[in-house]
Amino acid sequence: MAEQLRVLAVDDEPGMRTGIDRTLRRFTVTLPDLEGEVAFALEAVDSGEAALARIEASPPDILLLDHKLPGMSGLDVLHELAESKRDILTIMITAYASLDTAIAATKRGAYDFLAKPFTPEELKAAVRKAAKHLLLQRQARRLAEEKRQVRFQFISVLGHELKAPLAAVEGYLNILKDKSAGDNPAVYQQAMDRSLIRLQGMRKLILDLLDLTRIESGNRKRELADLDVCEVAKNAIETLIPDATAKKITIELTTPGPVPMRADRGDLEMIFNNLVSNAVKYNRQGGQVRVSVEGLAGTVRIAVTDTGIGMSPQETAQLFREFSRIKNPQTRNILGSGLGLSILKKVAALYGGDVQVQSEAGVGSTFTVALNQPEPGTVSPPLTGSTTL
Amino acid sequence: MVTAETAKTILVVDDDPDFLAQQQMQLEAAHFKVLAAPGVQEARHVLEECKPDLAILDLMMEDADGGFALSYHLRKKYPGVPIILVTGVTSQTGLDFTPSGADQKSWVKADVILPKPVRFEQLKREIDRLLAR
DSSP states (O other): OOEEEEEEEEOSOHHHHHHHHHHHHTOEEEOTTSSSEEEEEEEEESSHHHHHHHHHHSOOSEEEEESOOSSSOHHHHHHHHHHHTOOOEEEEEESSOOHHHHHHHHHTTOOEEEESSOOHHHHHHHHHHHHHHHHHHHHHHHHHHHHHHHHHHHHHHHHHHHHHHHHHHHHHHHHHHHTTTOSOHHHHHHHHHHHHHHHHHHHHHHHHHHHHHHHHHTOSOOOEEEEEHHHHHHHHHHHHHHHHHHTTOEEEEEOSSOOEEEEEHHHHHHHHHHHHHHHHHTSOTTOEEEEEEEEETTEEEEEEEEOSOOOOHHHHHTTTSTTOOOOSTTTTTOOOOSOHHHHHHHHHHHTTOEEEEEEETTTEEEEEEEEEOOOTTOOOOOOOSOOOO | OOOTTTOOEEEEEOSOHHHHHHHHHHHHHTTOEEEEESSHHHHHHHHHHOOOSEEEEESOOTTSSHHHHHHHHHHHHSTTSOEEEEEOHHHHHOOOOOOOSHHHHHHHTOSEEEESSOOHHHHHHHHHHHHHO
């Protein structure tokens, strides 16, 4: 897509105006960091006063400004522009490369200089430089704005996610306080139990959020050690046995023997906890969870399969978004922070890895995490890229 | 004296299991018979089986405007049954959602709209008023 920058040339010599026009009319700039090429729309006026009027009516992106003009000088024009705080890049044209004019013009905000007489190539070079500066600056501004929007969105969703359990607990506490649920003690017991469950969910959300920010900021303490991935898997599975037993779910670990890997234990624990607890949570009563770990030429592959509710392709597509939780009648009573898979993906990325999911609604899901063995002696750098907080 | 035979039946539909449980607890303590449905589908099933004396519907359920669709369905099936819509729209989005004019009320198909969080005394007052009509 071609972008067009508006150029306004200010020079009292008609020859200069035509020359500039001829040079830039078909001139385009291609910038390596930006997509598409940049073309220029030319306008020319013969005095500083006319230039200011034109800028007032429709401001250009680049101003080619002659210093020596019949009425107000180029420096006067710059001064006026500085007052109005317009976002225009000025290239000052001076008849003789005078240091004094250069300094004065820079002080008043000129971006570059062109000494008269100049060749068409010199003019093109100056305009190319200005265009690049302008577009990179705009792109940076756009990115900063996008980042700000993502952050706002994250915070606003987080607000809702924290408000929901608060509202639930508040509702139960009001019932307990007003004794508005009659005389049956079992009902009040239920109110207390549910309040505690919702508070646990809230705590989990906050802990996940802290995990996520620590991973993203690179502030989490990580220590690479030679570990057996299977042993970490076994420990993680053991902590989840009570939840599985409650739903009569069996968890089975398949490994070809020890799978050595240089990794941070906390990272691996986070991966297994996330995957296996999801496989239990979204499973059916009496279902199975199969965990497999294998090491293949520099890669460790972890796969967790469940016999749970599964997902439709549409649901799978939105799975990895922050706070994205699949809402349907089967997930209605399952609590979760909606951050687990975001965390998983970020931890996997620390090992140059990825998370894949295969799922079929009503049959079950398989999550596969592939982790690369770090090169000996290297510590993977903290994750950069999209930050949420 | 309220007996099992004379107790009024209230259908409560909400996809928030805790809100649903809280309404049920308090309504039962106030001697109503409660049909609690955790979603639009379940509510439609309930309506196939019986006619409630009043319905309390959450406006925004998993499919965004589930409450609206359900209130239309209910109005069509049992025109005389009063409907109370409860909505988290205001607390969730900050948008004001209180239809005031007559045309808006007919569009919304509800007798009363209450913003969440709903205080039970207020809900009870509205129920008593609507059932006394």
